[in-house]
Amino acid sequence: MNSGKRKNNKKERVTPKEFSEKKLNFTKITEGKKERTEEEELKQARNALLNILEDTEEARKIAVEERNKTLTIIQNFADGILVFDEKNNLELINPLAEEFLGVKKEEIIQKNISELSETPKFKHLIKLLDSFPEGKAIKSIFREELPLRENLFLEITTLPLIMESNLKGTLTILHNVTREKNIEKMKTEFVSISAHQLRTPLSAVKWTIRMILDGDVGEISNEQRDLLQKTYLSNERMINLINDLLNVTRIEEGKLLYEPKLAQLEDIVWSVAGNFKQEIKRKKIDFKFKKPSQALPKVKVDQEKIKLAVENLIDNAIRYTFPKGKVEISFRCPDKVIEFKVKDSGVGIPKDKQERIFTKFFRGPNVIRMETEGTGLGLYTTKNIIEAHKGKIWFESEEGKGTTFYFALPTEE
Structure with missing residues (x-):
């Protein structure tokens, strides 16, 4: 039994020649595998490159298609x-x-x-x-x-x-915008004709009522006087509306004529402010007019037009300030301009409405609730008047706290 085990454990002997032949066969197998691996890698690289080229060509076609589509849109x-x-x-x-x-x-x-x-x-x-x-x-x-x-x-x-x-x-x-401009022109012409036609009878009504109130046609009772006075004021409001509409049409047609002369701006503002004494007293407004300590440089302006612009700004400040509120007028004189400022403690302008403040017929919802009367033409007219004098107008406002309007005019000195 021992001799059988020795026989099973006996190692096979390999001669040097056989070893060399086996080694050579192994090397050939390894090199064959290596050659196949390199060939597969080259094939994969070639396929990847082809895919990239195909993707690039596809992207180019899409880009050309999109470019042509965009150009077609632009051309049409x-x-x-x-x-x-x-x-x-x-x-x-x-x-x-x-x-x-x-x-x-x-x-x-x-x-x-x-x-x-x-x-x-x-x-x-x-x-x-x-x-x-x-x-x-x-x-x-x-x-x-x-x-x-x-x-x-x-x-x-x-x-x-x-x-x-x-x-x-x-x-x-x-x-x-030719169509829109033509429609706007027709509207302007219609308003102009209508306003002119209305102004004549309204003026006749005004002077007739004035004659009756002044006693030119005989004595009237207190009750009659009260009714006529209310009619007279309503007629005045209509005349003011007509005048506002006519000013707007003249501005749009370039027919608002200017006759500039040298003047003191503070004197013009002072004379306009004096027209509001009764309303200031009625509303118990704390009104301050900060007149400059010395004369400001003169400005070359059409005094009647500047009076209208100042009147619109002061009227708005007083009209939209609550009773016992504050209104302040002041001036500054920075480099070669005079700056006018009117500040109030009124209702202010909502932030989302401020960009429309100088457009025709615009009135903020908060001021409509407070004061139902008004055309929304005052600031539009004022802006055009100031800019026609080579000036600029702007404002600062916070709803519920008040508004400050400014305008600046170039000096002549």
């Missing part, structure tokens, strides 16, 4: 479109913009804004856009109206093109 857009690059070279103009401006794309594309200003049919727009230095695109949004030619009015909107916080150019949109 209902507004005129122009695109300037960051150096103010015209990169794009659509057919409607060509039609509006009376130009051909081939003649103006890639031209700088400075060159375009020399193109006769283009100069009106360029003059409007030329509010920024050459080489610097507009950095904020603005809107203007452009009367380009007879019976064509365009609203110009300019926006910055910003990518990754960098300004890449300017987009200009030309919107045709």
